[in-house]
Amino acid sequence: MCSCNHDHEKDHVCSCGTDKLVPIPAVVTEIRTETPDVKTFRVVGLDGSNCFDHKPGQCAMLTIPGVGEAMFSITSSPTETGYKDFSIKRCGHLTDWLHSMEVGQEIGIRGPYGNPFPVDTEFKGQNLLFIAGGIGLAPLHSVINYVRANRENYGTVDILYGSRSADDLVDYEEIKNVWEKEDGINVYLTIDREQEGWDGHVGFVPSYLKELAFEANKTAIICGPPIMIKFVLQALLEMGFEKTQVYTTLELKMKCGIGKCGRCNVGSKYVCKDGPVFRLDELDELPDEY
Amino acid sequence: MYYIEKAKLSELFSKIAENRSLYLPVKKNGQTNFAHWEEGTEYCDDLKTVKSAKDHFFPQTESLMHFKTEGKKIQINQDKIPDEKTVLFGVRGCDAKSFKILDSVFMSEPQDAFYTARRENSVVITTACSSPDEACFCGVFGVDPADPKADSDVVTWFAGDKLYWEAVSEKGEALTEEIKDVLSSSDEKEVEEEKARISEITKLLPLNNMSLSAFGGDKTDALFNAPQWDKLSEACLGCGSCTFVCPTCQCYDVRDYNGANGIQRYRCWDSCMFSDFTMMAHGTNRPTQKQRFRQRFMHKLVYFPANNNGEFSCVGCGRCVARCPISMNIAKVIKSFGGDK
Numbered sequence: 001m002c003s004c005n006h007d008h009e010k011d012h013v014c015s016c017g018t019d020k021l022v023p024i025p026a027v028v029t030e031i032r033t034e035t036p037d038v039k040t041f042r043v044v045g046l047d048g049s050n051c052f053d054h055k056p057g058q059c060a061m062l063t064i065p066g067v068g069e070a071m072f073s074i075t076s077s078p079t080e081t082g083y084k085d086f087s088i089k090r091c092g093h094l095t096d097w098l099h100s101m102e103v104g105q106e107i108g109i110r111g112p113y114g115n116p117f118p119v120d121t122e123f124k125g126q127n128l129l130f131i132a133g134g135i136g137l138a139p140l141h142s143v144i145n146y147v148r149a150n151r152e153n154y155g156t157v158d159i160l161y162g163s164r165s166a167d168d169l170v171d172y173e174e175i176k177n178v179w180e181k182e183d184g185i186n187v188y189l190t191i192d193r194e195q196e197g198w199d200g201h202v203g204f205v206p207s208y209l210k211e212l213a214f215e216a217n218k219t220a221i222i223c224g225p226p227i228m229i230k231f232v233l234q235a236l237l238e239m240g241f242e243k244t245q246v247y248t249t250l251e252l253k254m255k256c257g258i259g260k261c262g263r264c265n266v267g268s269k270y271v272c273k274d275g276p277v278f279r280l281d282e283l284d285e286l287p288d289e290y
Numbered sequence: 291m292y293y294i295e296k297a298k299l300s301e302l303f304s305k306i307a308e309n310r311s312l313y314l315p316v317k318k319n320g321q322t323n324f325a326h327w328e329e330g331t332e333y334c335d336d337l338k339t340v341k342s343a344k345d346h347f348f349p350q351t352e353s354l355m356h357f358k359t360e361g362k363k364i365q366i367n368q369d370k371i372p373d374e375k376t377v378l379f380g381v382r383g384c385d386a387k388s389f390k391i392l393d394s395v396f397m398s399e400p401q402d403a404f405y406t407a408r409r410e411n412s413v414v415i416t417t418a419c420s421s422p423d424e425a426c427f428c429g430v431f432g433v434d435p436a437d438p439k440a441d442s443d444v445v446t447w448f449a450g451d452k453l454y455w456e457a458v459s460e461k462g463e464a465l466t467e468e469i470k471d472v473l474s475s476s477d478e479k480e481v482e483e484e485k486a487r488i489s490e491i492t493k494l495l496p497l498n499n500m501s502l503s504a505f506g507g508d509k510t511d512a513l514f515n516a517p518q519w520d521k522l523s524e525a526c527l528g529c530g531s532c533t534f535v536c537p538t539c540q541c542y543d544v545r546d547y548n549g550a551n552g553i554q555r556y557r558c559w560d561s562c563m564f565s566d567f568t569m570m571a572h573g574t575n576r577p578t579q580k581q582r583f584r585q586r587f588m589h590k591l592v593y594f595p596a597n598n599n600g601e602f603s604c605v606g607c608g609r610c611v612a613r614c615p616i617s618m619n620i621a622k623v624i625k626s627f628g629g630d631k
């Protein structure tokens with residue numbers, strides 16, 4: 001599909017006159033409550049399609065007419081066909097509205113935006129270590145399920161995931177019933193503080209990471225709150241990881257998604273089109289403003 | 291080269307307006323801005339319009355689409371892509387160059403359909419600056435106010451009692467062909483004298499010899515943490531005046547308006563100098579005015595050149611020099627990094 005959101009070939013030079021800022025209508029077919037403030041919305045095109053193709057780590061703009069538009073990472077893997085899932089935390093004006101929606105609600109969608117994780121190039125043949133905090137699992141979820149669907153292309157898979165409490169772990173059912181039960185995938189969960197009924201690990205993600213003392217023969221893929229990312233990066237470097245082995249995905253204010261409105265500009269990069277996925281050595285070249 | 295008597299300007303405008311909409315600088319309530327020409331409208335030869343000519347291609351506000359909602363159903367209707375054939379007359383060389391800079395943003399893939407249509411449907415007629423003023427420094431950015439042909443379709447000069455006319459692009463030649471009846475052929479003598487006269491003035495302009503050697507696409511590390519930013523930004527009010535009069539500032543906001551006739555999604559100018567520009571639900575990555583101030587100038591003098599073959603995103607029009615309430619401007623920024631040497 002070409003970038004006008006119409007059903008053209010990928011490299012088609014578009015003359016249909018549709019502006020790139022115009023979304024296509026889609027419908028919410030399923031709403032799953034993940035945590036007290038996170039819901040996962042399943043979005044399907046009005047024609048029953050998956051709206052457009054995407055790669056793991058890419059994003060889409062969701063529109064609620066009269067409320068506004070915002071960028072969200074696509075939570076589902078491209079290997080899950082026929083829909084797109086978005087795990088979204090309630091934290092502002094638009095997300096409030098999304099959380100109050102019912103199944104059957106139509107919304108606007110446009111995308112995909114940004115560079116994906118290099119799942120078919122740099123990641124191929126590598127051991128993968130996923131490190132996520134809270135809602136930061138959302139963009140990694142897409143990568144993890146893509147890797148599971150193409151398991152033979154990758155080495156070992158370790159997933160370290162933490163949140164404030166056991167109630168705040170997103171995708172808990174899938175983690176417990178699918179990921180943990182799969183051969184060759186190790187899942188390590190942790191929560192910030194002791195909680196009744198939790199017999200798993202307690203402590204922050206960066207310190208658990210150090211305890212686990214992974215070998216540095218892996219590619220690390222990180223997403224979480226800025227403070228977690230900061231200490232996880234420190235820990236990884238201490239553990240002997242090179243900056244070229246570490247990937248993360250950034251979140252900045254965006255309005256257009258196509259590198260024109262100026263909001264997500266950091267240094268000479270636009271996070272919406274040059275990111276949101278960056279390798280740590282690329283991030284180091286940007287001014288410290290993200 | 292052609293000419294028309296100044297006294298017959300309205301005949302020229304009338305002829306151009308036969309097949310196209312003509313926009314030119316008009317003084318209204320003491321403010322000169324580009325406005326639609328109608329019979330009787332008087333052209334104003336002020337050096338600079340208050341707002342730059344970018345408004346013509348990238349309007350301060352414009353509607354992009356309308357939504358209809360009914361229960362859980364929605365309808366999305368894009369607004370009509372503009373198809374008005376236009377001519378801009380009286381554009382200064384600085385503003386003409388700003389169009390090229392805006393083009394590299396809005397007409398790079400994926401193209402902005404609204405901007406691109408306006409650009410493709412327009413003919414740009416520049417007018418040489420007969421009296422550049424002390425706030426002008428377009429020469430620093432390679433603009434020749436005496437002969438601004440680089441970014442024009444037609445260049446014009448006011449000299450003596452005539453307006454001289456020279457087509458410099460295919461579009462300009464096509465327009466000239468259409469309106470030739472009102473023009474007379476001319477030699478270039480008086481225009482050459484006028485060019486020489488303007489060039490003499492530009493040599494005297496106090497800001498027109500600044501050096502940009504401290505800036506460029508590879509200067510992020512050298513400039514980002516420079517101590518100069520503290521002092522430069524200290525008094526900035528964050529009012530955004532510089533952005534709104536700037537011909538190259540292109541940041542925009544997109545908002546929904548829920549009115550009596552349904553829901554409209556519109557685009558409007560925005561400024562990286564505003565505190566909510568990068569504000570998200572969890573906070574902003576530029577909480578201080580210093581960071582926002584630095585972003586604006588780093589973008590124009592470092593980040594933009596990095597992505598556009600060294601081209602700076604400033605044309606030296608000097609509007610910010612004249613408008614800033616605390617007298618801070620890009621010329622002072624350039625000078626504080628050694629640009630006055």
